[in-house]
Amino acid sequence: MLEPVKKIRLYESIVxxxxxxxxxxxxxxxxRLPPERMLAEQLNVxxxxxxxxxxSLEMMGFLESKVGVGGGTYVKxxxxxxxxxxxxxxxxxxxxxxxxxxxxxxxxxIEVARLAAIRRxxxxxxxxxxxxxxxxxxxxxxxxxxxxxxxFHKALAVATSNTVLQQLLLLCGNLLELEREEHLSSxxxxxxxxxxxxxxxAHAIEQGNDKQAQTIMRDHIHDISKTIKSNRANxxxxxxxxxxxxxx
Amino acid sequence: MLEPVKKIRLYESIVxxxxxxxxxxxxxxxxRLPPERMLAEQLNVxxxxxxxxxxSLEMMGFLESKVGVGGGTYVKxxxxxxxxxxxxxxxxxxxxxxxxxxxxxxxxxIEVARLAAIRRxxxxxxxxxxxxxxxxxxxxxxxxxxxxxxxFHKALAVATSNTVLQQLLLLCGNLLELEREEHLSSxxxxxxxxxxxxxxxAHAIEQGNDKQAQTIMRDHIHDISKTIKSNRANxxxxxxxxxxxxxx
DNA sequence: TTGTCATAATGGTCATACCAAAAGCACTAC
DNA sequence: GTAGTGCTTTTGGTATGACCATTATGACAA
Numbered sequence: 096m097l098e099p100v101k102k103i104r105l106y107e108s109i110v111x112x113x114x115x116x117x118x119x120x121x122x123x124x125x126x127r128l129p130p131e132r133m134l135a136e137q138l139n140v141x142x143x144x145x146x147x148x149x150x151s152l153e154m155m156g157f158l159e160s161k162v163g164v165g166g167g168t169y170v171k172x173x174x175x176x177x178x179x180x181x182x183x184x185x186x187x188x189x190x191x192x193x194x195x196x197x198x199x200x201x202x203x204x205i206e207v208a209r210l211a212a213i214r215r216x217x218x219x220x221x222x223x224x225x226x227x228x229x230x231x232x233x234x235x236x237x238x239x240x241x242x243x244x245x246x247f248h249k250a251l252a253v254a255t256s257n258t259v260l261q262q263l264l265l266l267c268g269n270l271l272e273l274e275r276e277e278h279l280s281s282x283x284x285x286x287x288x289x290x291x292x293x294x295x296x297a298h299a300i301e302q303g304n305d306k307q308a309q310t311i312m313r314d315h316i317h318d319i320s321k322t323i324k325s326n327r328a329n330x331x332x333x334x335x336x337x338x339x340x341x342x343x
Numbered sequence: 344m345l346e347p348v349k350k351i352r353l354y355e356s357i358v359x360x361x362x363x364x365x366x367x368x369x370x371x372x373x374x375r376l377p378p379e380r381m382l383a384e385q386l387n388v389x390x391x392x393x394x395x396x397x398x399s400l401e402m403m404g405f406l407e408s409k410v411g412v413g414g415g416t417y418v419k420x421x422x423x424x425x426x427x428x429x430x431x432x433x434x435x436x437x438x439x440x441x442x443x444x445x446x447x448x449x450x451x452x453i454e455v456a457r458l459a460a461i462r463r464x465x466x467x468x469x470x471x472x473x474x475x476x477x478x479x480x481x482x483x484x485x486x487x488x489x490x491x492x493x494x495f496h497k498a499l500a501v502a503t504s505n506t507v508l509q510q511l512l513l514l515c516g517n518l519l520e521l522e523r524e525e526h527l528s529s530x531x532x533x534x535x536x537x538x539x540x541x542x543x544x545a546h547a548i549e550q551g552n553d554k555q556a557q558t559i560m561r562d563h564i565h566d567i568s569k570t571i572k573s574n575r576a577n578x579x580x581x582x583x584x585x586x587x588x589x590x591x
Numbered sequence: 592t593t594g595t596c597a598t599a600a601t602g603g604t605c606a607t608a609c610c611a612a613a614a615g616c617a618c619t620a621c
Numbered sequence: 622g623t624a625g626t627g628c629t630t631t632t633g634g635t636a637t638g639a640c641c642a643t644t645a646t647g648a649c650a651a
Contacts, residue, residue, distance in 0.1 A: 131602070141635060141637070147394060147635095155402060163642085164646070165600085165645060195507040195508065257446055354603090408633065409612090411632060413632085
């Protein structure tokens, strides 16, 4: 079966070429591309095509540009989170997204707890304890402790020694940030409860007890998810008169 | 602490405006934007600025453009996979990425098996069986059965009724496509073995036996991962004289 | 030493011209 | 009536040239 021949646009071709240079390691984060006018000469195209390609790569998160002497176009460091963050608001619009994401986050975090208990080293434990102290201090001041919460979950993810998992968790955490903040803000009780669970988790992980770590994490994330779903249900009720109650 | 004031570029502003329209639902997948020249008039900027913004949104996966009568710029449907696929080659360059991704895929797929067994409906089961037949037919013809394999795993993911999970699995599958094809190509034995495991899984899921589904899936993905890691180790050995053997 | 001004480098924006692709319509030949 | 051809229009694709805005640096004067 013959397929339609798709003519490739210049700007597309340039985007792909530059991506390839980044891929092959010829271009590293921090490297500076030649000036636009020079690139246009080298590639024997107009500056327009160059700009369209560079603007695309810039908005995609690959490059950044600066004006003036010493200005130019520089290669940025690529992470999954950097790539997805421009899209997060769009993904959040889907009403089911949050609920589904909570479900995915539940089993990702349980797996994090398991791997962290198995793989953590002294440095990881130090970070975990620092995060707990940070959260504790913030709560004592009357704050929600969200930053400490973020730091705690990040430290756990780092302790798994799996960067793909880290990126996924970071992404989940960011996408759920409003909801998580709301949860911790809802009452001082919730913040303190989360802190207690963090401490229990830290202890299980320190002991290398992966079974217990999983159980505590399951309870912890389940609590949070329950509140978030409840808040969403209340919000939807106020707006439109109440969704069906979900069986859990 | 005062922060530097960042001057916003026209193309950036236009990108954000269009993203916002998509976010608010004013623009839906399939909707057509006004022609470039008209947009330039409406926004009182040059066509260049419009093009730079539209090219960016296009390369980011939000829009697609067509030339000629009835042509124009159309809004695309946004999924995580669409967004990430331009970056997949970059992510694959990280040597540890594949190994880590295999690990993440293992527990995602186990969770899929569990949820599929609990949540599948008749339609899901039909799709699952169709995928098995497709793979069986391909193997009988002497092919690898990769398409049937893809269809099978997709049908399972759909049966979870969690689209976030589906997207993540689709992404993992795509990122690992070369490796998975290599695995199925390595011998007819591997393809047949995979097919047998698919059949066992289908049976467990049909029976609603989530524990058994998880066990079979663990074995299945573990087999694949083991071969993929082994192939990578052999490849690295050929290139550079042998990595340390990983304890498993 | 500090402040001011000029210069140069590089991205940012605009306008204009022309090309390429595609659909629709009218006309002609069979 | 049908198929083929050519023309027109619409819209994105590409090029060119001009000018603007920002920024760092160096020279010069107070």
